Amino acid sequence: MALATVPIRNKIRKSFNERALTWLAVGLFMFLYLPIIILIVYSFNDNRFVSVWTGFSTKWYGEVFRDPQVASAFRTSMWLALWSTGIATVFGTLTAIAMERFKFWGKVTYDAILYLPIIIPDIVMALSTLLFFIMVGVSLSRYTVLIAHVAFNIAFVAIIVRARLSDMDSSLEEAAADLGANPWQTFRRVTVPLLLPGIVAGALLAFTLSLDDFVITFFMAGPGSTTLPVYIFSKLRFGVTPEVNAISTLMFLGSTILVIFSLIIQRKT
Numbered sequence: 001m002a003l004a005t006v007p008i009r010n011k012i013r014k015s016f017n018e019r020a021l022t023w024l025a026v027g028l029f030m031f032l033y034l035p036i037i038i039l040i041v042y043s044f045n046d047n048r049f050v051s052v053w054t055g056f057s058t059k060w061y062g063e064v065f066r067d068p069q070v071a072s073a074f075r076t077s078m079w080l081a082l083w084s085t086g087i088a089t090v091f092g093t094l095t096a097i098a099m100e101r102f103k104f105w106g107k108v109t110y111d112a113i114l115y116l117p118i119i120i121p122d123i124v125m126a127l128s129t130l131l132f133f134i135m136v137g138v139s140l141s142r143y144t145v146l147i148a149h150v151a152f153n154i155a156f157v158a159i160i161v162r163a164r165l166s167d168m169d170s171s172l173e174e175a176a177a178d179l180g181a182n183p184w185q186t187f188r189r190v191t192v193p194l195l196l197p198g199i200v201a202g203a204l205l206a207f208t209l210s211l212d213d214f215v216i217t218f219f220m221a222g223p224g225s226t227t228l229p230v231y232i233f234s235k236l237r238f239g240v241t242p243e244v245n246a247i248s249t250l251m252f253l254g255s256t257i258l259v260i261f262s263l264i265i266q267r268k269t
Contacts, residue, residue: 092157164198
């Protein structure tokens with residue numbers, strides 16, 4: 001009789017655990033995404049006061065597109081994101097190839113240093129970079145922001161490309177060499193096409209991180225280099241408005257599309 005109750009107890013325990021984990025997952029997702037949903041909903045509020053809902057309206061999105069300060073901040077953000085992505089993708093890809101395919105003195109140390117921009121808090125990296133520019137006497141501008149963005153984007157690109165490179169069959173490159181291709185031809189016609197999905201995924205992630213970054217940009221930015229996240233922060237000093245919600249919603253949608261696209265590319269590889 002006692003043995004017969006054991007499967008029943010195990011079944012009840014398993015059912016309870018599954019329900020508990022399900023509700024825990026639902027609670028975590030609500031905790032993470034419910035504030036974002038509220039922000040998106042109130043970006044369509046007709047009333048300027050966010051706490052009072054008076055009706056549905058898209059006029060704040062029109063205000064965003066007509067605001068010259070938003071347009072200037074958007075151009076600066078895009079300039080930084082495009083340039084930092086391009087530079088970081090080139091150096092990150094070359095770093096991944098060097099770390100995965102070659103052996104050299106200090107490789108372990110360099111491998112550990114490569115992960116530092118991902119591990120250390122943004123505020124620490126921002127302060128250390130700011131102190132460096134002050135010590136060398138460089139004035140803050142959009143170019144100092146660009147250097148800082150490239151510095152932390154290289155690590156993300158290198159990790160993604162290196163993961164792709166570790167799964168790649170090296171015999172294909174050896175076959176190209178056996179067929180008479182020199183190292184440059186092998187790299188251009190075999191290695192790069194095989195790495196291209198990982199390179200694109202790393203570039204999209206770098207673009208998203210650069211576009212959304214606030215902490216490092218806030219410390220590195222000089223006159224005339226205000227990005228959208230920094231502009232939103234300056235607007236929040238005067239209170240949350242539907243216009244700020246509209247800008248945040250557009251940034252959230254753009255970043256989400258880029259991240260999903262990057263994940264799709266990585267999954268297909």
